Amino acid sequence: MLINQNPVMPSTQIPAAKRSGSKPRRISFINFSLLSILVLFFSLANSASASSCQPPAVPGVNQLLAQGATLASNMQTDFGRLQHSSACYLEVWPVNTSQVAALVKTAYANNVPIRTQGASHSENGSSLPHQFELLIHTARLNTITFEKTGTVTVGTGIPVALVKDFVARHSSFFMPVSNDGGVAPTVGGYISAGGIGLTSDLYSGFWEHVNSITLVTGSGKIVHIKKHDPIFQYIFGSMGQLGIMTEAVLNLLPNESLPFNYPLGESYTIRYPTTNGYYWTKPNADQSIYWFNLFASPEEFSQAKSDLENLENKYPQALKYRPIYIWKVIRASITPPLVYDKPSDFYAIGIWGNRAGDSESMKQLQSLAMDFDALVFQKKYRRYIQTEISASPELYKRYYSRKTYTEFLKIKSSLDPKFLFNQRSFFK
Numbered sequence: 001m002l003i004n005q006n007p008v009m010p011s012t013q014i015p016a017a018k019r020s021g022s023k024p025r026r027i028s029f030i031n032f033s034l035l036s037i038l039v040l041f042f043s044l045a046n047s048a049s050a051s052s053c054q055p056p057a058v059p060g061v062n063q064l065l066a067q068g069a070t071l072a073s074n075m076q077t078d079f080g081r082l083q084h085s086s087a088c089y090l091e092v093w094p095v096n097t098s099q100v101a102a103l104v105k106t107a108y109a110n111n112v113p114i115r116t117q118g119a120s121h122s123e124n125g126s127s128l129p130h131q132f133e134l135l136i137h138t139a140r141l142n143t144i145t146f147e148k149t150g151t152v153t154v155g156t157g158i159p160v161a162l163v164k165d166f167v168a169r170h171s172s173f174f175m176p177v178s179n180d181g182g183v184a185p186t187v188g189g190y191i192s193a194g195g196i197g198l199t200s201d202l203y204s205g206f207w208e209h210v211n212s213i214t215l216v217t218g219s220g221k222i223v224h225i226k227k228h229d230p231i232f233q234y235i236f237g238s239m240g241q242l243g244i245m246t247e248a249v250l251n252l253l254p255n256e257s258l259p260f261n262y263p264l265g266e267s268y269t270i271r272y273p274t275t276n277g278y279y280w281t282k283p284n285a286d287q288s289i290y291w292f293n294l295f296a297s298p299e300e301f302s303q304a305k306s307d308l309e310n311l312e313n314k315y316p317q318a319l320k321y322r323p324i325y326i327w328k329v330i331r332a333s334i335t336p337p338l339v340y341d342k343p344s345d346f347y348a349i350g351i352w353g354n355r356a357g358d359s360e361s362m363k364q365l366q367s368l369a370m371d372f373d374a375l376v377f378q379k380k381y382r383r384y385i386q387t388e389i390s391a392s393p394e395l396y397k398r399y400y401s402r403k404t405y406t407e408f409l410k411i412k413s414s415l416d417p418k419f420l421f422n423q424r425s426f427f428k
């Protein structure tokens with residue numbers, strides 16, 4: 001029998017929303033052990049030199065400062081707390097697509113590497129800035145507009161859970177797929193991972209419910225990517241490699257049990273910072289949750305589950321385990337190749353749990369991660385690689401089929417010809 005366990009973090013309370021008029025309005029909601037030791041060492045070294053943080057005195061940097069960027073000297077970590085950023089980078093919080101485009105144009109013209117950060121709720125460090133990069137936060141791309149009946153247009157910096165809650169409160173429609181368990185990824189981050197949830201057994205993945213995406217590419221060009229566009233399916237799971245998504249139009253479904261209500265033309269702004277500049281701000285944030293998730297075909301399901309159980313038994317102290325979760329993801333019209341590269345339904349099966357923290361458990365966690373990597377390669381399983389702690393350009397190159405990797409590289413080269421977005425995360 002399949003169980004639906006919720007693999008998401010302890011929920012953060014979703015705040016109540018207020019209604020507004022047609023003007024935007026503010027609502028006050030506010031590869032690893034050794035590697036991670038090295039990362040920590042270099043991060044601390046960076047931190048120690050934080051006071052001497054001096055970006056190169058080149059025109060591009062001055063221009064970015066004039067465009068609202070500031071010099072940051074705080075070392076950040078992400079939700080997983082295994083990876084750390086540099087302690088010397090530029091950061092900026094644009095409020096709309098044109099500002100993002102102008103910043104990207106300047107950075108691109110001056111070869112300044114760009115890093116995009118949503119809620120920093122990932123665990124692989126891909127949203128953490130390296131030295132002298134320009135970190136573009138999406139938190140202020142936070143407007144929700146009811147533009148066309150049956151859709152909602154959202155800034156990509158809003159947490160998915162808040163969009164879901166908001167739509168349900170303000171209309172007789174609902175968002176069919178979201179992450180579960182509370183405030184976690186932003187809309188942009190969720191798309192960058194792929195996007196599945198408890199209801200994927202009925203409604204497939206997030207990709208089936210996104211109508212279009214506004215993307216700022218390397219040249220600062222603003223493009224609107226729609227479902228029929230060949231790039232569309234490669235955006236899901238793309239981990240910030242193709243540019244900065246600023247807005248998405250989501251398709252909603254009607255809740256037939258409610259009288260029709262769609263606040264056409266109304267627009268709202270949601271303010272909900274998820275990090276304080278150093279780490280994810282939620283209670284018990286030190287209790288990071290990690291998981292090892294296989295995507296298995298119906299034929300592979302039983303074997304995959306038993307392989308995961310064997311890993312749990314082999315490394316009993318690696319995590320404070322929670323019951324194995326199983327989500328079914330049905331295929332509707334597409335399956336994004338970077339998420340799952342077979343045209344069929346699949347199961348997301350995962351072992352997961354809270355970080356135990358002591359040195360023996362960290363050692364076991366490292367061994368578990370290595371055995372999990374080996375299992376995936378040995379049995380040719382798929383995995384939810386975007387959401388895991390294992391990450392490196394070498395791993396991605398080995399993991400993806402040649403066809404998928406080559407196609408992604410081709411799209412990357414056309415949208416980001418200088419390879420300035422999220423350097424050293426996916427591609428070397």
Ligand SMILES: Cc1cc2nc3c(=O)[nH]c(=O)nc-3n(C[C@H](O)[C@H](O)[C@H](O)COP(=O)(O)OP(=O)(O)OC[C@H]3O[C@@H](n4cnc5c(N)ncnc54)[C@H](O)[C@@H]3O)c2cc1C
Pocket residue numbers: 007008009078079115116117118119120121122123126127138156157178179180184185186187188189190192193194195196197239240241243244245246289386387422
């Ligand atoms: C506890 C926990 C529970 C989770 N639950 C689920 C779940 O139920 N379902 C699911 O599918 N996933 C789940 N995830 C995975 C999560 O969706 C991803 O880690 C997601 O990428 C995090 O989004 P974020 O907004 O925090 O992005 P960040 O961590 O800030 O960034 C992640 C990546 O996305 C890129 N990125 C972010 N925003 C943009 C943008 N606007 N444009 C371009 N690139 C961007 C970043 O550069 C980076 O490469 C969970 C993760 C955790 C830790």
